[in-house]
Amino acid sequence: MSAQPKTEIRPIDHVAERGSDASPALVLRGGTLNHKQLRDRVARLAGWLASLQLEPGSRVASWAAKGELTCLLPLAAPRAGLVHVPINPLLKRGQAAHILADSGAQLLIGSDARLASLDHADCPAACQTLSEDAALADSADAPLMGPSSADSDALAAILYTSGSTGKPKGVMLSHANMWLGADSVTGYLDMTADDVTLAVLPLAFDYGQNQLFSTWYAGGCVVPLDYLTPRDVVKAVERHGVTTLAAVPPLWVQLTEQQWPVETAARLRRLTNSGGALTVDLVAKLRALFPQARLFPMYGLTEAFRSTFLDPGLVDAHPTSMGKAIPHAEVLVIADSGEVAADGEEGELVHCGPLVAQGYWLDPVRTAERFRPAPVSSHYGGMAVWSGDRVRRAADGLHYFAGRRDAMIKSAGNRISPQEVEEAALASGLVAEAVALGIPDERLGQAVHLIVRPLAGSSDAEKELPRILMQQLPNFMQPKVIHWRDAMPISANGKIDRTGLYQELAA
Structure with missing residues (x-):
């Protein structure tokens, strides 16, 4: 029988219910929303979506830069019983058209320029299109819609991710997947209500979207930033008193090349990395530049959210380690024999537990290839993600990346x-x-x-x-x-x- 997490699971839109009313929640170009205003905006956006009378479970796509719409829609769409499909604003017409067609989107909200780049045939026949400005204006006076009571296993989002072959595939995420992801990250990062997260990562990625969820789960504040140069990040940390910064290795390389005033660097309490391994040299540079910040190297994949993190206290001694499983996740190293690998033996990393996604949208073939029954040794059982990544587990329980099976x-x-x-x-x-x-x-x-x-x-x-x-x-x-x-x-x-x-x- 599968083990169940002890944490209470609630619909994902409830993460916006946790912050103190008057405390800052979201910094936008036009001003800062406190948590009460954030809840009201989510409720009105959900109420407006409900008034469109789309069928329950309809896919609502967004294709715009970071702003009020792209930050609130991940909560408002599920509250209205719909499924959010964020499209990376860096994508161009061909990739966006594939996502719209594959998801069967019935509503697309985007920036004027991006909508103008699409031909009529790029959208499904039943898909409505609306500019983000119009959507925000139309929803401003909509009736407030109360928090969702959706089942925790109900589909809440489809995030498109590329594999080694073919076009991007849609990973199906439930309310439970995202809620427990927020709970997990907030816990092991020790986030609190006075934290300010600079959201530089794309919100169409699970790592980027969790910037919103985990911060609001802790009652903190998010500052979305589409930066043009690494210097913009330094300035934003100073301007907004940022305490939490999540990035990928190439950005960390660029940030270590910037001139950081000592008092600005000292504002950061934690640095988190995923999307690629940190090198020993880069770890040393980050530790020297931000000596007071806790550095969290992490590993994950969209199909299973985040899987491991390395305790900051172990980074200096084990800079190349992937660490151990995050809360609500179970990772197993399975040898080619099908048994749990011995210490030091290379095997495939298998992800088990409630953070595992529901498969690929309308793609049973690729779902069956990646999502398979968990090994018999799994504590959780059920379906697991067989990653194709080759790793080794040391005697102390720390994991080390060995290579990728595919060519991605x-x-x-x-x-x-x-x-x-x-x-x-x-x-x-x-x-x-x-x-x-x-x-x-x-x-x-x-x-x-x-x-x-x-x-x-x-x-x-x-x-x-x-x-x-x-x-x-x-x-x-x-x-x-x-x-x-x-x-x-x-x-x-x-x-x-x-x-x-x-x-x-x-x-």
């Missing part, structure tokens, strides 16, 4: 499907073959390298391909280098020798 590229904290980059190159009509690889890069973690063989007669291919890719792919998916080849290397099985290409370029 992780660049600047973004998960990039090689196949999606390759398909865009092939669709240009300029190349006959294309291979996208993630090559180690000091600043990005991995950089996208694209190896292509041009079609005969494509005289302008080297000039035109970068231009076309810039139009079709978001900036974070752009190849850092395009390698032109007259022929691709072929392996013994008759396929393009990706391993040989990787070894050549990574040398």
Whole structure:
């Protein structure tokens, strides 16, 4: 029988019910909302959504920069019995159209410029579109809708994430998934009501969205920031008295290169990292620059939220460790034999417990590949996420990353499907073959390298391909280098020798 978490599970919109009325909750360009105002805005936005009379469980997509709409809709949509589908504002028309079609979105709220980039055929036939300004204006006087009483297993959000092959897939998250994620993070980060979180991460990612939930769960304040330069982050920490900063390794590299006034650096109480491992050198730089801040290296994946964290007290002695399971999570290292791996033995990391998502939206094949019954040794049982990541568990219980089973590229904290980059190159009509690889890069973690063989007669291919890719792919998916080849290397099985290409370029 599956073990149940002891924490009371409530619908996710209840995280906004916990803060003291007059304390600050959300800093917007037009002013700061206290927790009472935040609750009222969520209630009115939910009331307005309910007045649209969409079917229960309808998908409501958002495609806009950080602001009032994108911060409140993750709570308002589930309160209205709908499912929120956030679209990363960095994505371009093709990726957004795929998410809209795959999710079957029935309402899209976005910025004017992003909506204007879509063709009529890019939205499902039944999908309404509305600008974020209009949605906020229409909801300003809507009736207040009380907190949700939804079942904890009810679907509340679909977050799209890239894998090693194919287009982004929608990870289905329940109220319980997100509520327990907020409870877990708030607990192990020791967050309190006087904390101020600078939300620099995209809200379309689980790591970014949890910036909102965990902070409000603690009764604290969120400052959303779409920064242009790392210097903007330094200025925001000073201006808003930021205590909590979550980032990915490439941003940490940039932040350690900035000039931080001692009093500004001292404002930070905690630093959290995910989306890629910290190097020993980067850990040392962060510890020197922010000696009073607790550094939390973390590991996770959207399908199972966050899985492990390293206690800040162990960072100096074990800077390369992934740590141990977070509250409400169970991680097991399973050897190729199917048994729990011995200490020091490499195996696959399996995620169990109530943070495990409900699978991929309308994709039973890929769901069955990744979501499988938990090992018999699991405390929780039920369905587990078999990550494909290879790790080792030391005798002291700390975990260490060994490698990835798939070929997914992780660049600047973004998960990039090689196949999606390759398909865009092939669709240009300029190349006959294309291979996208993630090559180690000091600043990005991995950089996208694209190896292509041009079609005969494509005289302008080297000039035109970068231009076309810039139009079709978001900036974070752009190849850092395009390698032109007259022929691709072929392996013994008759396929393009990706391993040989990787070894050549990574040398």
